[in-house]
Amino acid sequence: MRGWIARRTLLLVPTLFGVITAVFLMIHLIPGDPVEIMLGETAMAADRESLRHELGLDRPVTAQYLSYLGGLARGDIGTSIHTHEPVFGEILSRWPATLELALAALLFAILFSIPLGVLAAARKDTAVDGASLMVSLFGIAMPNFWLGPLLIIVFSIELGWFPVSGRGGLDAIVLPAVTLGTAMAAILLRLTRSSVLEVASEDFIRTARAKGLGETAVYLKHALANALLPVVTVVGLQFGALLSGAVITETIFSWPGIGRLMITSIEARDYPMVQGCVLTIAVGYVLVNFLTDVLYGVLDPRIRLNR
Amino acid sequence: MKRLNFRIGLFLLFLFLLLALFAPMLAPEDPYSQNLLFGLAPPDAGHLMGRDLLGRDILSRIVYGSRISLLVGLAVISVSASVGMIIGSVAGTIGGKVDEFIMRIIDIVLAFPGILLAISIMAVLGPGLFNVVFALCLTGWVSFARITRGQILTLREREYVLAAHASGAGTARLIFCHYLPNASAPLIIEAAFGMAGVIVAEAGLSFLGLGVQPPQPSWGAMLNEGRPFLLIAPHLTTFPGLCLMLLVLAINLTGDGLRDKLDPKSAL
Numbered sequence: 001m002r003g004w005i006a007r008r009t010l011l012l013v014p015t016l017f018g019v020i021t022a023v024f025l026m027i028h029l030i031p032g033d034p035v036e037i038m039l040g041e042t043a044m045a046a047d048r049e050s051l052r053h054e055l056g057l058d059r060p061v062t063a064q065y066l067s068y069l070g071g072l073a074r075g076d077i078g079t080s081i082h083t084h085e086p087v088f089g090e091i092l093s094r095w096p097a098t099l100e101l102a103l104a105a106l107l108f109a110i111l112f113s114i115p116l117g118v119l120a121a122a123r124k125d126t127a128v129d130g131a132s133l134m135v136s137l138f139g140i141a142m143p144n145f146w147l148g149p150l151l152i153i154v155f156s157i158e159l160g161w162f163p164v165s166g167r168g169g170l171d172a173i174v175l176p177a178v179t180l181g182t183a184m185a186a187i188l189l190r191l192t193r194s195s196v197l198e199v200a201s202e203d204f205i206r207t208a209r210a211k212g213l214g215e216t217a218v219y220l221k222h223a224l225a226n227a228l229l230p231v232v233t234v235v236g237l238q239f240g241a242l243l244s245g246a247v248i249t250e251t252i253f254s255w256p257g258i259g260r261l262m263i264t265s266i267e268a269r270d271y272p273m274v275q276g277c278v279l280t281i282a283v284g285y286v287l288v289n290f291l292t293d294v295l296y297g298v299l300d301p302r303i304r305l306n307r
Numbered sequence: 308m309k310r311l312n313f314r315i316g317l318f319l320l321f322l323f324l325l326l327a328l329f330a331p332m333l334a335p336e337d338p339y340s341q342n343l344l345f346g347l348a349p350p351d352a353g354h355l356m357g358r359d360l361l362g363r364d365i366l367s368r369i370v371y372g373s374r375i376s377l378l379v380g381l382a383v384i385s386v387s388a389s390v391g392m393i394i395g396s397v398a399g400t401i402g403g404k405v406d407e408f409i410m411r412i413i414d415i416v417l418a419f420p421g422i423l424l425a426i427s428i429m430a431v432l433g434p435g436l437f438n439v440v441f442a443l444c445l446t447g448w449v450s451f452a453r454i455t456r457g458q459i460l461t462l463r464e465r466e467y468v469l470a471a472h473a474s475g476a477g478t479a480r481l482i483f484c485h486y487l488p489n490a491s492a493p494l495i496i497e498a499a500f501g502m503a504g505v506i507v508a509e510a511g512l513s514f515l516g517l518g519v520q521p522p523q524p525s526w527g528a529m530l531n532e533g534r535p536f537l538l539i540a541p542h543l544t545t546f547p548g549l550c551l552m553l554l555v556l557a558i559n560l561t562g563d564g565l566r567d568k569l570d571p572k573s574a575l
Contacts, residue, residue, distance in 0.1 A: 018415035026427055035435055137312075141556035143507050145514045145530055146548030153541050202368070244421030250513055252534075263515055266430040278419075278427045285420040 007296055012290050019286060023279045026223055028270060038081070038269040051081075055271070077279060087276035091258060093166055093282070098257030101249065102242040105181030110235065113185045114224075117192025121200065122219050124175045132189060139186025144245060148179040148252035155211075164253040166293050174284030180249040184238045191234055195227035202226075229300055236292025240285040310566055316560025323554050327373040334367035338524045347540040352528045357542040360496050360534060365542065368524035374421035375436070376554060379509040380502045383443040388446070388498055393450025396482045398452065399459030409452070422508045427518040432515045439518045443505055450497055458490030501563030503555045510551055526551045 035052050036043070049098050052058045055066065071077060078087045088281035155175060156164045162175050200206065200223050208222045247259030253261065262277035326333060335354075342362030350357040356365035384427070398409040416424065428442040458481075462468055468485050510527030512518030519525035520550070526547040533543025 014411065015418055018411060019418045021425075022415050022419075027431060034431060037431070067440055078513045092571055133308075137556060137559065141503075141559055142552050143510060143555070144550070145511060145527065146544065146551060149530070149534060149544045150548070158540050171551070240420050244419075244423040247423070247426060248515065253513060262426070266426075266517065268487050271431075274430050275425065278423060281423055282419050285423075 004297060008294060010152060015286055016283065018281045020072065023275055024065055027119055034271055038271060052180035077276045080273050081270045082268055087272050091276050091280050093262045094258045096254065097255060098246050101180060101246055101255055101257060102175055102239065104177035105242055106239055108177050108181040108183040109188055113188035114192050117189045118196055118219055120193045122215065124197065132193065134188040136189045139182050144179050145248050145252060147182055148249060151179060152173045166254055176253040176255050177250050180242055180245050187238065188231060188234060192231055196223050197228050199223045199227045226250060233292060233296050237289060240288040242279050243284055311574060312344060312560045313564025314353055316557045316564060319553060319557030320561055323557065326370055330370045330374055332355055334370040336364040336367040338367040338371040341523055347536060348549025356546045357475065359543055368529060369546055372524040372526045375519055376506045376509065379440055380506045382440050383447050383505045384498050384502045386444045386557055387447030391448035392455045392487060395449065395452035396459060396486060399456040400478055413449050413453060413557045414451045416446060422511055425508055425512060429512055434517050434520050436519050439509055439512055443508055447501065447505065450501060451494060454493050454497055455490055457487045458493065462489055492546055496562060496566045496569060499558060499565050503558040507547060507555055
């Protein structure tokens with residue numbers, strides 16, 4: 001078990017190294033002059049040179065890369081062009097808001113989809129099943145940048161139940177969490193339904209029924225517990241995806257997280273900050289996927305024995 | 308039920324394709340024509356979806372917007388699928404260190420969640436329709452490459468492939484005459500679902516102000532333009548959002564149907 005986890009951890013190193021390199025190269029390999037994009041075409045040549053020097057872009061790429069890696073090792077991922085503050089500190093202060101939002105969205109998705117998925121499986125080919133299929137189809141198809149404004153119109157403007165934007169208090173997180181979590185809920189709903197249906201045809205379920213257990217107990221005690229394994233994996237993978245979905249949701253609700261910081265930094269053309277945001281979101285995503293992988297191996301010994 | 312959903316999806320998709328193809332004939336007005344006197348006017352008999360801040364007809368802009376969504380979707384999927392299939396074929400056929408190298412690159416691209424990579428590329432490239440297509444292609448080829456490689460790894464042990472190889476077929480012949488035709492089912496399914504993802508990604512980038520720029524009528528940009536007027540003119544966001552959702556729903560239903568037909572095992 002420990003050996004398997006150690007091997008998975010070792011495999012993580014080249015991926016993280018690749019992500020760091022890709023984020024560094026993004027600014028160098030993509031066509032166009034980042035300094036010109038930051039300052040605009042009409043900027044004075046002296047200003048351009050000054051910014052180029054400030055960002056270290058006048059040095060050879062290999063020297064820039066080595067100094068970038070050295071900085072990372074010291075927890076220094078650059079300085080904001082606008083605030084002249086370390087990027088790392090600003091990013092660190094924004095992560096709790098994003099994690100709070102992602103966790104709330106995850107909670108919403110789980111609480112909504114798993115009971116409904118089990119119910120849809122237990123009532124296969126009935127109106128409940130049909131309704132759950134419709135909910136999942138529309139949930140997947142509905143872009144969160146439309147769902148968010150719709151929820152604001154109905155629940156904030158018309159009904160006045162929740163604030164339109166901002167962070168603070170439980171009521172402020174409801175609409176952003178629903179906006180961010182809906183697509184995930186729709187995916188989990190379909191997955192839970194199909195997973196429970198698959199397990200429901202197994203022999204041990206027939207045995208449970210033969211023992212005289214009621215349908216509720218059969219589904220909740222036997223079917224659900226065994227059907228949750230693929231759901232756990234998708235929850236982990238989708239949690240990582242929530243981090244990128246947060247970019248749009250945070251913009252809609254002015255939620256002061258990492259996604260909002262990234263978009264405002266792009267608008268302000270603050271490249272070191274953008275680079276820092278991309279790097280930390282991508283590293284966070286890789287780590288969440290890694291933990292999901294490990295958890296899956298812990299829950300299902302077949303996974304680690306097969307590798 | 309599944310067959311009905313497939314038909315509904317195909318029908319809706321056909322409608323959107325007609326809308327995009329015949330936009331100049333179907334749009335009631337010029338999508339760029341402004342009339343500031345009627346800015347934010349609600350829907351009425353003359354303008355079924357109302358007007359935006361600059362008095363432009365929303366229905367006309369939605370009709371033309373379908374062109375952008377479908378154009379970006381088709382362009383990105385065509386390029387991504389072509390590039391992905393070539394790279395996946397090279398990895399699967401040659402194997403060894405080439406395969407290892409390609410797989411590591413794929414792992415790195417997949418390490419960026421959702422549209423984060425596209426957002427960051429757009430941040431460096433700057434907004435614009437061509438840049439959107441470029442950014443989405445840079446991230447889109449990966450899934451096609453993985454599927455192609457995986458399919459080739461299973462196909463290359465088949466007897467008819469071994470026979471073709473024994474009879475002197477070269478690598479290119481094996482790829483184009485044996486591997487790709489037999490790997491087409493999962494690739495077609497991926498293309499269908501991938502197209503829905505690309506259309507949402509384009510709209511998302513435009514919504515964030517990083518994609519298609521005004522005055523071009525992208526649905527995502529229209530949603531963004533309507534956001535400050537949610538209280539007084541909700542029709543600005545309602546109609547583009549609804550169309551985007553219906554188009555994505557149509558593609559997903561069609562994709563589900565294709566999967567049921569082409570890959571019955573996964574449909575179970």
